[in-house]
Amino acid sequence: MKAYLFITCLVDTFFPQVGENMVTVLRRLGVDVEFPEDQTCCGQPAFNSGHREDARAVAERFLSVFDKALDGSGEDSYIVCPSGSCATMLKVFYKELFHNTPVLLDKAHNISGRTYEFTEFLVKILKKTDVGARYKGVVTYHDSCHLLRELGVRDEPRKLIEGVEGTELREMEMHDSCCGFGGTFSIKFPRVSVSMLDEKIECILNSGADTVVSSDMGCLMNIGGALSRRKIPVRVMHIAELLASRNNESE
């Protein structure tokens, strides 16, 4: 089994430890990990803000990087991504972006068919819910919108959290309500965005959890940014970090 990492520019640049954690978990489960080094961004920021011409140029490059990387690889090779949103770009939005370009559309279909968001990959492909992690804490899970509603991944992250030794999963109210990030939305309408975030933070606090986990660093930098500004002692964690954790320290 081989996993080609689609690391996302956000994790690459701001949160490299999340990428490392993902590698740790995958290797622990016996997966051979590769990182196509030419990758940069999938093009979502431009696509989401309506700049399709620029998005296409970036996406086309992205496709060719992964096309080349996967060339000749076996049936058991996958692309794995630590973000529901970036995986959505590939699996859902590339079809919109290239609907008039059959060659690229074919390529996009081929690539997206082998692409999985990290938790979905662990549960659906590797069929694992216990990855040997230990973390002592009360965890609440924030559903990121793209992962939940575009990719339909709801149970996988929860099963994985429940599989962590020492962890209690406690659902917050409105766990599937947007945190207000929305990419460029968060700086186009910062006040609306923060107002949505206020609601989310209230739900997190009401849950009584000491750790908030999600599958997207976009949401987590938004939630975490407010928690740290307000000096609220709730730990923010990408699910890869939780799953890599042994005794509250990631390996």
Next chain:
Amino acid sequence: MGFEKVRFEKDSARALEDKKLQHALVNVTNRFRSARNKASGEVADWETLRARGRDIKKETIANLDKYLCELEESVRRAGGHVHWAGDADEACRIIVDIAIRNDVKSAVKSKSMATEEIELNANLERAGIRAVETDLGEYIIQLAGEHPSHIIAPAIHKTKDDISKLFSEKFGIPYLSEPEELTKVAREKLRGEFLNAGMGISGANFGVADTGTIVIVENEGNARLTTTVPPVHVALMGIEKTIPRYEDLSLFLTLLARSATGQKSSTYVSFITGPRRETDIDGPEEFHLVLLDNGRSRILASEETRESLYCIRCGACLNNCPVYRQVGGHSYGWVYSGPIGAIINPQLMGIDSAPELPFASSLCGACRDVCPVKIDFPRVLLELRHKVVESKKENYGAGGAMIEKISVRLWRYIVTSKNFYNLTSKISYYLQLPWRSGNGSLRSLPFPFSKWTDERDFPAIAKTSFRERWKKIKQETG
């Protein structure tokens, strides 16, 4: 009325400051949301019904020309008159003409978003005709000289206290604190209006092509009175409200009532087929159906966003929208608000009049989950964003648009070259250092990044990126 340009950012900022409004929005949207969830959960094949509703709408809108002609013929056969209005002005002119021909001095109105859209009340007044709203929410809004802020609950932005004060001031009566007392005052005032009105004006929830029946759902009985007591009834209907067959009604009435208010059925459902017949005890002598285009055929022509016309105006998308829940209806700047407003206002008004609206969403998709006809809101919003960017290309005057365009182009050159991308990360790492705080995050950044850091910390760029770390990780084995 008279909206020239939607100013979402400005108006939403004002709404966020309004504590009373915030409180009302949370209450009302929570109530509607849980009622809708319960009511849809009770129907075992709810998802099948939604899919069927969407299929019918899709087929109807794709063949709207055919169904509209059938509707026209059916209404005429039943003894009604049909008028075609290309735009708001024409629709107002048609309705004013009918009023003048019948020597109407005052008209009663039941709730209709389409009449809000064409600014009918102001037009009637200019022609010397009084128009009185008879839906309680609309009546309150009209007294206050405001606009509806929700598709099915127009006055949700007003508290009981607001209304008590309003009634006391407008009618010169003591302050009444009980809703029942306030309703009684409104009812007494309105009874007289119904009896004196020369014309009743309604909207239409559905227009059935094969029978020519206009269907109106409501909970107060005022629409029933509006359409039966005055001698003339005029119904204004957006052309997309057409449904092909009478037998489709049970499906759509189920979808509408459960999605809108969480009721199994609305309290009153009126089926109106032409004017009073000889054997009827009551009903109007004349019935007019005004079919309103006002930009709808433009939406029809755009294959990518055509599904915007499937909407049956239940308001469920508003109640489930985390953005609407913060900012309320008035922030959307025109009659329609929430996710549906964000997609149809720019299309009906022209994209240059509401260029912010397609962006006034985090694309979370909660609206799509509850839409009874499964409109794919995020996909339509993305299409419209693209259209806004394309339209701004033509008028390069807008400074913000140009800065954004240049930034995106620059970003594109950075991320399409690995070396350029690596170099930019490195340079940015050093550039950010002066802003780094003790815990490693960035607490304040210059404009435009300040839009983030005003209320949130921003993560610092890592000293070594994942790709740099990979060189080492690669060597290790699991």
